[in-house]
Amino acid sequence: MKKMFTLFLAIFLVVGILAACSEQKSSSNEEKEGEPSEPVTIKVHTYGTNDVYKWEKTVSAFKKKHPDINVEIVELSEKNDSQEALKKIDLGAASGEEMDVIMFPFIDALAQRAQLGMVEELDKYIQADGINMEKEYKFDLKVNDHYYAMPGKFNLMYVLLNKDRLDAAGLEVPKEWTWDEFQEYAKKLTGDGYYGTYFHGPFQFAWQQYMSLNLITQESNAGFLKVDGSSNMNDPLYKKSLELRVKMEKEDKSAVPYSQMISQKLNYRDQFFTQASSMIVTGSWLLSELGGSDRFPVEFNIAVAPMPKNNPTDEFSYNPTGGDLLGIYANSKHKDASYKFIKWYSTEGQFEQAAFLPSWTKASDAEIESLIDQIFSESANPDKLDRETLLHTIKSTKSAKISQPVPYINEINAALTVEFEKLILDQQDVDTTVANSKKIVQDIIDKNK
Template identity: 30%
Template sequence: MRNKKGWAMLLIGVLLMGLLAGCGGKTASSANEGQGTDNSKAPSSGDPVKLTMWGGVPPEAGPQEVIDAWNAEHPDIQVEYVRYVNDDDGNLKLDTAMITGQDVDLFVNYTLSQTSKRVESNLALDLSQFDDYNIDEKMGPDAEGWKINGKYYGMPTTKSAFFVALNKDALDAAGLPVPKDWTWDELREYAKKLKVGNNYGFIQNMEPFVDPIDSVLSQEGYTKADGTSNLDHPLVKKWLETLNVMMKEDKTTPPLGEQLTSKMPVEQVFLSGEVPMLNIGAWLLRSSNNFTDFPRDFTIAFAQVPRLTDSADSYVTRGGLGDYISINAKSKKQAEAWEFLKWYADGGMAPMAAGGRLPASKDADQDEALNNLLGDKKDTYDLDSLMHVMFEDKTPTYVRSLPQEVMDMRAQEYEKYFLNAQSLDQTLEAMVSRHNTFLKEGK
């Protein structure tokens, strides 16, 4: 998430809202003239309440089926789904829509970093005002990681899994077992053995690209005991070195510059059989179940994301719960939005499992979700490894919570390293220096 214009544009939006608010001579109707229907107004007697929900999943991958089911059962509260792309521009579009009073009643957050920004901007409603649903009891202890200042400003609704997807046919041909517990050094060796010709042995979706660093620092601390940056931790250095060698010496994974400039469609590349290992999240299944657009003739297996440490004792992996759904603090229909959110979390979201999104609530029908997850493609997956990664693995998890500004800064510096614009030592020094400046400014 490296959009340098994002929050600057957002601030411009805030200023514009201030100017509009200062136009005291305008009536409500004249101020809204030319802006379309004002969904913030209470409906006339007898009219259904209209809710608008924004999320990052394509409608056809589950959300529309969920919305259609709700609308059929609740003629008095009708929901419309609006898709935004979960990238810099898409998140800016969502934030701007809320700040400028457009139709947003519920919205899905995909990282705690984005959520925190929205809480600071008073865009997410504090859910503690509702006392008829116990999020901790329903979702279990992993929900705790989504609290901000001890409160829920949204509800985590899915079991969030990140993994390395594997072409099992390629592994079998190379005589390699499906790993359950492995390191990045071992993944590097797998990539060498699986590389065929000029093809790569391993590719990554950019969303979980940096997770190995956060796996370490979420436990060791992003700052040291003296309060200074810990971004030069030895395992941060190891991650950088390992990937750099894989990119430039082994040539088993694409150079970062190539991947970014080409906008490599990593899911398509993996599902075509071109590259046998892909670091990604459970959303892969919405594509891997789609044989129309992504035909494949191999079995997919699953492995835990590898660790940087030799010992598994202190290892944590990204996961736990996700799809944190908030109610817009400016919505005039918060009670209705809350009713929909409870229904969604407790089972209404079942069709989302087809895209890899399993419900987190203990009251959701998990058998139904599993059936939706696999559909009629059950025989195209290695079920033992899928069940291990999705349901049985007891490795502790973390939720990424690093401030967005630090994530952006960190990415800017490690990209320079992978692009040969600065050395490893210069990269670590620059990350630490910029992080320390951020920490000082925040005091």
């Protein structure tokens, strides 16, 4: 299954890209060195909807700086669903659809498509501008030691809690806690008609962090591969991650059943904002929605807690950080204009958008706090968020060290998802799942040496 998935995507994209190449070569690029000779329109393909990403005001601010570049936002999902959007992007590439800027939700998705030649390498642009990517942005963007994107928002993972239910249960908002304590909270926050928590994944070969929660919340080697690229399946925290999911769903009955998630195609926004679940492990990509959105007006109080620790003595809360990645489609006819947009968007554009935490390191703590206040001042119910718990979580979270993405990471993700589903759907036990996972990951690494 995993091999068919990877092979299908590779053939699908390569055929489309090669077909589009002949058209690109036959037409001269509309842009010369420097400014375009006449206004051009670039298409930005994104999973972000206007109510969450504030595209209208963002594009308006960019237009003031670059009046010769029009930006058309192509929204690919009404639910801000990145997986739905990626499928449509792949279909667009295969069919020769015009695209300029593509937004990716995480670096693995970017790496896979960069490997297939779908995304333009940006090294020449970055070097010409003298940008030090490692110093100017909060997370590593390299794919095989090259840059194919610039970041938008900065994502760190945290836990959102229904504070009204916390108060009713006599529970404090955790400033630091362990996974054992998280499980206890979930049991106490489960009630008639609602669960203590909901895990959004793994789902459709993505959202693997939800099957590796203990593994990703350590300081280093926070993933299926170690920092050096070797297998990390021997780490006992992988087994603990699986045991956590099984215990909470099967024994405690405090987590939404996985079978229900996949059969009903549940979404984490719906689960939390409709109060079907009392808390969710999610991330700062939801920041602009915590004061309410058009789709989900907030009718309860919300608190934020750091990701749980594996050891109570750990100094910080760790998790793999990342964010939106904006790349240029390899067959774009407006690459210079597209680069100008993603460069602007990754820096001052984040403040104009005022919807998320920026990845740009030149933003000071004071500017970030001011940005947060601005974000919530524009929401319908800014008083519903416990601002101090959010600020504490941001300050107490550190980036975990992970490996650079490899071209075959999606094959690993797909294979481990299959093993997890066998476990959670009662087809095999934890020990068998771990043993199979070790063999599968090592076989994939060996095959790709």
